[in-house]
Amino acid sequence: xxxxxxxxxxxxxxxxxxxxxxxxxxxxxxxxxxxxxxxxxxxxxxxxxxxxxxxxxxxxxxxxxxxxxxxxxxxxxxxxxxxxxxxxxxxxxxxxxxxxxxxxxxxxxxxxxxxxxxxxxxxxxxxxxxxxxxxxxxxxxxxxxxxxxxxxxxxxxxxxxxxxxxxxxxxxxxxxxxxxxxxxxxxxxxxxxxxxxxxxxxxxxxxxxxxxxxxxxxxxxxxxxxxxxxxxxxxxxxxxxxxxxxxxxxxxxxxxxxxxxxxxxxxxxxxxxxxxxxxxxxxxxxxxxxxxxxxxxxxxxxxxxxxxxxxxxxxxxxxxxxxxxxxxxxxxxxxxxxxxxxxxxxxxxxxxxxxxxxxxxxxxxxxxxxxxxx
Ligand SMILES: *Cc1c(COP(=O)(O)O)cnc(C)c1O
Numbered sequence: 152x153x154x155x156x157x158x159x160x161x162x163x164x165x166x167x168x169x170x171x172x173x174x175x176x177x178x179x180x181x182x183x184x185x186x187x188x189x190x191x192x193x194x195x196x197x198x199x200x201x202x203x204x205x206x207x208x209x210x211x212x213x214x215x216x217x218x219x220x221x222x223x224x225x226x227x228x229x230x231x232x233x234x235x236x237x238x239x240x241x242x243x244x245x246x247x248x249x250x251x252x253x254x255x256x257x258x259x260x261x262x263x264x265x266x267x268x269x270x271x272x273x274x275x276x277x278x279x280x281x282x283x284x285x286x287x288x289x290x291x292x293x294x295x296x297x298x299x300x301x302x303x304x305x306x307x308x309x310x311x312x313x314x315x316x317x318x319x320x321x322x323x324x325x326x327x328x329x330x331x332x333x334x335x336x337x338x339x340x341x342x343x344x345x346x347x348x349x350x351x352x353x354x355x356x357x358x359x360x361x362x363x364x365x366x367x368x369x370x371x372x373x374x375x376x377x378x379x380x381x382x383x384x385x386x387x388x389x390x391x392x393x394x395x396x397x398x399x400x401x402x403x404x405x406x407x408x409x410x411x412x413x414x415x416x417x418x419x420x421x422x423x424x425x426x427x428x429x430x431x432x433x434x435x436x437x438x439x440x441x442x443x444x445x446x447x448x449x450x451x452x453x454x455x456x457x458x459x460x461x462x463x464x465x466x467x468x469x470x471x472x473x474x475x476x477x478x479x480x481x482x483x484x485x486x487x488x489x490x491x492x493x494x495x496x497x498x499x500x501x502x503x504x505x506x507x508x509x510x511x512x513x514x515x516x517x518x519x520x521x522x523x524x525x
Contacts, residue, residue, distance in 0.1 A: 156216070156331065157401045163212040164394030178391045179204045201379045205387040209394055210361075216330040216397070217343050219363035221371065223378045224390060228326060228346025229254055230383035231360030233262075235293070235322055235344060237381070238373045241267025244286045248275040248294035250301050251324065253493040255293075260496075275305045276437065281313055289317070295324040296333075297441070300453050300489040300505040302428040304437025307444055311339035320370065326350075327479075331404045333445045336365045349480030350450075353396040353403055357389045403482070403510065407450035410516065411508040415452045417517045423462075423524040425502065428453040451479060452506045453489070456524075460501040464488050467504060469523035472515050479507035484516055 154162070164176040171177070181203075184196035196202055206224050213222035225231040232255050239245060247259060249272040259270050271284045275294050292314055296305040307323060314321050322342040323335035329350045335343050345351060347359035364371045378384065385393075415429035430441035431448030441448055456463040467475050473486040485507040490499045508516065 154215075159212065159215045160397050160400045163397040164208055164391070165398060176205065176208055176391070176394065178387055180387055199387070200382045200384055203384075203387050203390070205390045205394075206385065209385075209390040212394065212397060213345075213347075213361050214363055217325070217336055217363040218334055219336050219343065219365055220367050221375075222361055222363040223375055224347075224385050224393075225360040225362070225378065226383045226385050226389075227358045228324075228344065228348060228360035229258065231344050231346075231362050232258060232324070233383065234374050234377045234381070235291075235342060235362060236263050236268060237377050238370060239268055239290055242269070242288065243290045244269040244271065244288045245291045245293060246271050246273050246275075246281060246284050246289060247292075248298060248305060249273055250276075250298045250303055250498065251293075251295050252299045252326075253497060253499075255324070257496065275310065276303045278306060278309045278313070281310060285313075285317065285319070289319050291320040291322055293322045293324070295327060296444075297327045297430055297437070297449055297451065299327055299451075300499055300503060302327075302430055302435075302437075302451065302453050304430055304435075304441045306440045307333075307335055307338040307340060315339065327449055327451050328445060329400075329404055329449070331401060332408075332447050332449060336363070338444060341365050341370075347393055348478065350404060350407070351397055351400060351480075352393055353400060353480060353482070355478060355481035355483065357392045357396075359385045359389055359393055404450070406510050407480075407508055408447050410510070410513045411450040411452050412448070413513040414506065414508055414516050414520065418452070418454050418520065421521070421524050423457050423466075425455040425457045428455070428503075450508045452508060453503055454506075455500055456502045456504060458502075460488075460490070463502045463504050464491070466523045470519055471522075472511060472519035473506065481507070482510045484509035484511055 182199045186192040210222040273280045273284050294305045321340040323340045324344045326346045343363040345361045418424050418427045429452045430437050473484045476485045477492050489505045490497045
C-alpha cells in the first residue's frame with residue numbers, strides 16, 4: 152500500500168524491529184560491521200562512514216518524504232550543498248539565485264569559484280534572466296523558494312521548462328518550504344536539498360543536511376561517492392534524533408504555518424511596519440506562483456521596519472517572547488536582524504527583521520511584536 156505523507160512521517164523510524172519487536176528503531180553506534188574475508192557484507196554494512204543502519208533508515212524516510220528515489224544524509228545543510236557543487240567539474244558553469252542563504256553564497260564565492268566552478272548569481276524571480284545567462288557549459292541551476300530571508304518566490308516549473316530540454320540540472324534548496332508544503336521533484340526538479348537542522352529536526356538540537364534525487368543516475372552515483380569518500384556524514388545519534396523529529400513534523404508544521412499567518416496579518420496592520428514579506432499575503436509579488444506550487448506558504452515571516460537599521464535593531468532588543476537568535480524551524484520563535492547576521496557581504500535590506508514563527512500561542516507572539524514596535 153502506498154502510504155500518504157502524514158503516515159510516512161508518523162512511522163519514520165517507528166516500525167517494529169524484526170529482532171526484538173521494539174517500536175522505535177534501535178540506534179546503531181557501531182562504526183564497523185562483520186563481513187567475510189572475500190569482502191562480502193551479508194548485512195550490507197561494512198563501515199559507518201560509508202553506511203550505517205540508522206542513517207540508511209533516515210535516508211529511506213527522507214527519499215519517501217520528497218517523493219524521490221534515493222537520499223543522502225550529511226552532517227549539515229552546508230555539507231549537503233557542498234556535495235552538490237562538488238559533483239560538478241571545474242570549468243562547469245552553474246546559475247545560482249542571487250537571493251539565497253548567505254552561507255551557500257559565501258561557500259560558492261570563497262571555495263567553489265577558486266576551485267574552478269563558474270557561477271552566475273542571477274535574479275531568478277524574473278525568469279527571462281535565466282535564459283539570458285545560460286552558457287554552453289551550464290550544468291546546474293540552484294535556488295531556494297521561498298528565499299532566505301527576503302521570501303521571494305521562484306517559479307520552479309518555469310525553471311524546469313527552460314532547463315530540461317538543455318539537460319541542465321535543477322536543484323532546489325527546499326529548507327524554507329519544507330517537504331510538507333512543496334515537492335520540487337514533482338514539479339520536475341532533479342535534486343532537493345535540505346538543512347534538516349531546521350523544520351525536520353524541529354527542536355533546535357541537531358545539525359544535519361540531505362540531498363534527495365529524482366533519479367538514480369551517474370550524477371547521483373557521484374554524489375554518493377562524494378558523501379562516502381569525503382565523509383561529511385551525520386553521527387548515528389543525530390540520524391536517530393532526526394527520525395524522532397520527523398515523526399511529529401506534520402502537525403508541528405501545520406501549527407507553525409497557522410501562527411505565521413496570524414503574525415503576518417497582524418504586522419500588516421502595524422503602522423511602524425514598512426512592508427511584510429510573506430508569500431501568503433495577496434499583496435506579495437510572488438503570491439500567485441507560491442499559491443500554485445506550494446500547499447501552503449510556510450512559517451518564515453520577514454518584515455521591513457520604518458526608519459531604518461537602528462529602528463529595526465531597537466525592535467529586536469525589546470522582544471521578550473521571541474529570542475534574538477539565528478536558525479529557524481524550532482518550537483520557539485526566533486527573531487534576528489538579518490543583515491547583521493549575514494556580515495559584510497550581505498545583500499539583505501538594513502531594516503529587515505526575520506522571524507521564525509514557533510509553536511507558542513499566536514496571541515503572545517503578536518502582543519510581543521506590538522509592544523516592541525511601539
Ligand atoms: C540553514 C540553511 C542552510 C544551511 O544549513 P546548515 O545545516 O546550517 O549547514 C542552507 N539553506 C537554507 C535555506 C538554510 O536556512
